[in-house]
Amino acid sequence: MERDFHKIKKSFISLLGERWVSDKSRDITFYNRDLWPREVISSKFGVFRHKPDLILWPKDEKEIAEIVRIANENRLNIIPFGAGSGVCGATVPTSSVQNIIVDIKRMNRILNVDYQSLILDVEAGAIGFPLETQLNNKGFTLGHFPSSIYCSSVGGWLAARSAGQESSKYGKIEDMVVSLRAVTGNGEIIDTSDIISSDIGQDLNQLFIGSEGTLGIIYSACLNISYLPKFKTYSSYLFKNIGHGLNAIREMMQNDVGGTVIRLYDELDSFIALGHKKEKEKKENILKKYFEDLNGDFSDIFLKRILSFPQILNSLSNLITQGCLMIILHSGNENDYVKYCQITSQKIAEKYGGRDMGEEPAKRWEKNRYSISYKQPRIFYAGGFVDTMEIATTWDRIEELYYEVKKVIQDKAFLMAHFSHAYQDGCSIYFTFASRAENYNDAVKRYDAVWKNALDTVIKMGATVSHHHGIGISKAEHLRKQIGEQTQLFRILKKTFDPNNIMNRGKFFSEQ
């Protein structure tokens, strides 16, 4: 077996060149996980459960097709890797056959921009921020702004059905796709533009979008782009409670004035968001200090202490009665229209008792829009863990869903939430939860219990287990429960596109 694998490695070297094939220990260690917090907990406790056997960096579609051919011949497991910012374990090498990471990052070129039709053709390895900057320099935007924009790729967005912060205006990534090219698990190159341009039959794009590397490797995509908006307005309102704020968002979305970004924070999240300003004026409020520290410049000892008692923290947070903050950004190229949307949304906010808080909270959000998530490592360093859960449902159940999920996890983790990615028919809830345990086994047990309790509740209430982070390993079991018989459909797709199951085994619906 060893000798065989040596031969396989040699065939990859003759295909890609020595530099682009690695089994060096630093690479094996780096690629042993993505940013799934369960695996982060493991590495913090020095537990390394998985490792890939080889990392490959192909430079073009032909090389990808050849890698797939070799993998089929030797029954290897290929794991497509964009930037590894996934939070569901979708790139973790768990298969018992040899795991080959195929990192797409060398393929990061803009292939074409059709400025008349506003279509960008880009390779899947392009990273969000440099791509957006290049478009901005020409006066355009992709309109896709995930918080991970610095560390996620076009291929990863497509494979995990990503949503950017401005999804209310530009849609999720799947709404921007005109066509894509992919190498399937059986080595075929598919270009959906051949099919889509004739505008008949099924939408092949949507089969690959969200398939998390289990059907093939996406090589490139044609995506809609937009003109950079010239005008922007910022508004913020404070509502008495979540229910009033949600009614306002629903009415705004259903009247087309929901804006480019619209977010509503629960009491605790609002308290933190509004607290910063006041902190400068007054520091004596001990409760405020507790929660602000959690989100900002905290000491590790302090963190350790508070994270060990989530029930107490959650009870304290129930004392907060300041209200729920909503921020709205409107943008566009027609000043009168942008103003109209802002004024109309203000009328709706006022109808539900929203108190005008001015521009400042919305501007502050924009300034810090990518920074919040990167504060999480401090919690891991303090021996705790933190994760986020993005679920969604229709308007009629959204508030109840929030309270039910909160109820089943509040004795295990400290939590707060905001509502974002709103639509005409519903909205997503983004929970952030944090907790701590003394040792690895207890930490993982607690982490798993939070997810199980929450997702059991989500399924019971007919909501969706994921809005934009994808499925990976972490939600695979619950997704199967949720859609039941429909998994048969995926099996048929898998048989067609990847008959030997060489693509990302054990993820999404793929068998191990």
Ligand SMILES: Cc1cc2nc3c(=O)[nH]c(=O)nc-3n(C[C@H](O)[C@H](O)[C@H](O)COP(=O)(O)OP(=O)(O)OC[C@H]3O[C@@H](n4cnc5c(N)ncnc54)[C@H](O)[C@@H]3O)c2cc1C
């Ligand atoms: C700090 C932080 C903030 C985040 N904020 C957001 C957010 O606002 N919105 C959001 O949607 N997500 C967010 N995420 C989650 C993550 O960034 C997304 O899931 C993103 O789409 C993953 O992209 P990636 O390139 O890192 O993919 P990876 O993690 O490398 O891979 C994700 C999945 O896609 C597959 N894949 C990757 N490239 C290809 C390809 N070319 N062909 C086929 N399959 C492929 C992989 O096999 C895997 O199944 C955040 C994550 C972090 C750490």
